[in-house]
Amino acid sequence: MSVSGSPRFLIGVSHKMYFSHAKTVDWCRKVAAIAGEHPALADGAAELFVIPSYLSIPAALDAFGPLALVGAQDLSTEDSGAYTGEVSGAEIAELGCRVVEVGHAERRRLFGETETIVAAKTDAALRNGLDPVLCIGETVRTTTDAAIGDCIAQVNSALDASRQAGHSGRVIVAYEPHWAIGAPEPASPDYIREVCGALREHVRSLTDFPDSAVIYGGSAGPGLLSVIADSVDGIFLGRFAHDPDALRAILDEAAEAANSSASAGTLGTDAPRRSNA
């Protein structure tokens, strides 16, 4: 059975700083070959986005063509000027990127990114026509209620500058509990379901940011999407997508989960509302 309408699951991968340029090119070619023949992408069950290092963006764009959205791991708060070492959203968009990561836990923890900077970067993405992959999450393991409160506050804070400037667009909220990043395993399925379910409800109420979505990241890998599919719009992968075959397995899961929800008649309610895919 094929899935009609908007892609049901966003499957994102960030390479962080793990790969050399040569390794990135090799990975992109292998994953593009998988994506080109995978029914999940052909049927609209999944949409892939790939975030390599800045220098490998043109090669990733070449390797994937229309098979995946390509993005950057960070962007400047500014669009041009005397900001040595920075890369603007304008240039990222000019290259053909469609998404950009903002506020990843590692940038907050290692590079001092504050809520104010995250909000400025989210706005820089939106005003340049890029979908921010807005990374949020509680720093320490806590109750789901506390995590939900913390995460909703982070989403609202990140969107504040754009609201004031009147900029809107699709925001891909990547819920990544900091304690689950770089860990042996993800947060438990029940924990993810509860937090992502509440976040999804909140994000769907943000009428200034239509088509927005909530995906889970933090040691995600094969086997996870199948058990959290009812509560998320996708997953965000790091280390456990380094093997291209792992990504194939996750696309298999996306196809199966999308077909099950279509058979159960829940696709219309679960599917992220999309306009620019």
Ligand SMILES: O=C[C@H](O)COP(=O)(O)O
């Ligand atoms: O950007 C991706 C996330 O931080 C997850 O990374 P990880 O799966 O290697 O923990």
